[in-house]
Amino acid sequence: MFRIWGKIVKDGHIVRQTTYERAEKFTYSRFFEYLAAICDELDVPTPVLLKAHIFNYAKFNHVIFRPSDFMEGVPFDRLVLENLL
Secondary structure, eight states: EEEEEEEEEETEEEEEEEEESSOOOOGGGGGHHHHHHHHHHOOOOOOOOHHHHHHHHHHHEEEEEGGGGGGSSSSSEEEEEEOOO
């Protein structure tokens, strides 16, 4: 089982958040699925996922998506996904 805390931050404040849980074991090959489900729940577009994002999540237990990572304009400063241990 794993949990990911997804939060939208604007001007240093969390404006929306969700906790994504799955009973299965976490796999990096399915990270885009997890990201898309979190974005659907937060009602924001899904950002472009690069290897660097996955490496940051693996190394630091969190990843930050900035507005430049989205194909559409977004009204927030960053989308943060954090691994809840």
